[in-house]
Amino acid sequence: MEFQLEHALEILSRTPATVSAMLRGVSGEWARNNEGPESWSPYDIVGHLIHGEETDWIPRAKIILEHGDSKPFEPFDRFAMFEKFKGASLEKLLGRFAQRRQQSLDALQQMNLTPDKLARKGTHPELGAVTMKQLLATWVVHDLGHIRQIARVMAKQYAEAVGPWKAYLSILSE
Amino acid sequence: MEFQLEHALEILSRTPATVSAMLRGVSGEWARNNEGPESWSPYDIVGHLIHGEETDWIPRAKIILEHGDSKPFEPFDRFAMFEKFKGASLEKLLGRFAQRRQQSLDALQQMNLTPDKLARKGTHPELGAVTMKQLLATWVVHDLGHIRQIARVMAKQYAEAVGPWKAYLSILSE
Numbered sequence: 001m002e003f004q005l006e007h008a009l010e011i012l013s014r015t016p017a018t019v020s021a022m023l024r025g026v027s028g029e030w031a032r033n034n035e036g037p038e039s040w041s042p043y044d045i046v047g048h049l050i051h052g053e054e055t056d057w058i059p060r061a062k063i064i065l066e067h068g069d070s071k072p073f074e075p076f077d078r079f080a081m082f083e084k085f086k087g088a089s090l091e092k093l094l095g096r097f098a099q100r101r102q103q104s105l106d107a108l109q110q111m112n113l114t115p116d117k118l119a120r121k122g123t124h125p126e127l128g129a130v131t132m133k134q135l136l137a138t139w140v141v142h143d144l145g146h147i148r149q150i151a152r153v154m155a156k157q158y159a160e161a162v163g164p165w166k167a168y169l170s171i172l173s174e
Numbered sequence: 175m176e177f178q179l180e181h182a183l184e185i186l187s188r189t190p191a192t193v194s195a196m197l198r199g200v201s202g203e204w205a206r207n208n209e210g211p212e213s214w215s216p217y218d219i220v221g222h223l224i225h226g227e228e229t230d231w232i233p234r235a236k237i238i239l240e241h242g243d244s245k246p247f248e249p250f251d252r253f254a255m256f257e258k259f260k261g262a263s264l265e266k267l268l269g270r271f272a273q274r275r276q277q278s279l280d281a282l283q284q285m286n287l288t289p290d291k292l293a294r295k296g297t298h299p300e301l302g303a304v305t306m307k308q309l310l311a312t313w314v315v316h317d318l319g320h321i322r323q324i325a326r327v328m329a330k331q332y333a334e335a336v337g338p339w340k341a342y343l344s345i346l347s348e
Contacts, residue, residue, distance in 0.1 A: 130338060137336045138339040147322075151321040151325070152322055155322070157175040164302065167301070171319035174348065
């Protein structure tokens, strides 16, 4: 698929409801278990998604609009949520994510992203030249990647409980 | 995690809302594109989930309760949805899945699955000896596996649109 803003918004606007449907009200075992040392639980992933809203996607889009490729993006701290949201309940994080995502979508709309603006270039600190369109497509894929990660982390809690069916369930060996 | 019926029900009862949050109202491009030849679109996956409700999970649980391991399960047709739901809208399939899942959960409750019943053995046509608990854990992991598949299929539609960010997005190379 070629990038189209309307298509991207379809996914970006759905992610908070998807993540809430998966996680709101689940037991601590589902929310807080991870895939082993150095891996993330669904709870951690929601914190990471919030931090992206607050420091990554819209701030980078603004840098492109205001500075083009003359000012590289700030590097994104992928682990900030461990300190930033320490002690917050999962329910609180889900609410904050939905709120922050709505603010991001409002900010996007205010940017009035014409085809010209979508083609504008920015500078990623590691990847180099990127475009506004690529940034927004990445935001969509990043959402979907973490939805898939939440599903995988939860599935792996039952890796032994499924017994011989393990052979048929490829999510358990990802 | 050890299998617990309450934990399994938390996931099984959430899946229709999760799948609806991801897919209800999305463009045909998101719903109907797949990962290439012989692969499934999100639309196909919803059909597969319905067919599981109608012919697989509860019918197998009933065979275990009624016949133990003396009667092997019917093999499950993983491709039945291509003919069975031909021409149905995505919205219709999402509604049918939610309805069928609720019927499955009602049937489960009527089975009054005590620890003794959860430990009962059945016979899988290929895998051999399995238990009721393993069947129900597999149902949970199967749900999560298809949620992750829907996310992956949609993400891959933007494999090129993300440009150089592709290197960071592991979901695109799964």
